[in-house]
Amino acid sequence: MGIVEQPSVLLPPVCDEWSMTYSMVPRVVSLARRHTQRLVDRAGWKGDPDVAVLVVSELVTNAVRYARVPGRALTLRLRVQECGGLLVDVSDPLPDFPCFDGDATRADDEGGRGLPLVRLLSELSWRPDPDGRGKTVRACLPPTLG
Template sequence: MTTSPGQVRRPTLPLPLPEQTVFSFRFTSSPRGARLARRLASCQMDAWGWRYDTPTHDAVELIVGELAANAVTHGRVPGRDAALRLYRRDGEGRVRIEVSDTCGERLPVVRDAGSEEDGGRGLVLVAALAEEWGVAPRPAAPGKTVWAVVAAGAPPAPRARR
């Protein structure tokens, strides 16, 4: 497929860029979409300077994974996408994570860690890793946004390339 000189072909996936302070991505409401959201969040954190295997990077990656999995499992509406947004707040030393779905009727429930039920521990992990988290209705759209804020501090100094 060719593009005419007047058309600009955009990549199908957002590129993780170090200079952007907001990373936004819509993903299909499927397990594959949730995995992609987690992977892209991981790449964006690395682009921002929080390298793989650092506590901030791993906390954000795990929280995105849990929230995205919840969105596609409990907030799925056929034919509707979910959305991921990461906000880098340099002045505050924090990263805000938002995962939105289109099902506002089912709100997240935190289960007791000692419960005999299978599953339902993801939000316990989110609460343990985040400074704060919560749920808000989506403005001017159906559904909800589950958000979390992770204390990030300044990114570590860049590693020397070999």
């Protein structure tokens, strides 16, 4: 099932927050990257903005590619924490995350490296929505990556 975040975990206070809901089409990936770049610049996040943009790109791409449900959308939520970290949440309409723990990527595969890369750059977790109608994938980025 993967690492599932416990609802009782308290997060450090947030000093800036932003969210956007997107249609689940491939072109939203570049839009999400631009929005992320703007937020980390505006908020003065101390981490590497390229890392934040890469993580968002991979998570939004996965949601669009693997969790598309007709008539449903995905939500990107970014939170800059007072401690300097950045939380990236991508919510999509599928409650399952069957490949979260495994890396079945072969050397000749053209894709499938997104989550392993995100794991190298952040603390990655996921949780099903309480109503059972979707999930949220979270990447926690420290301020000093890069």
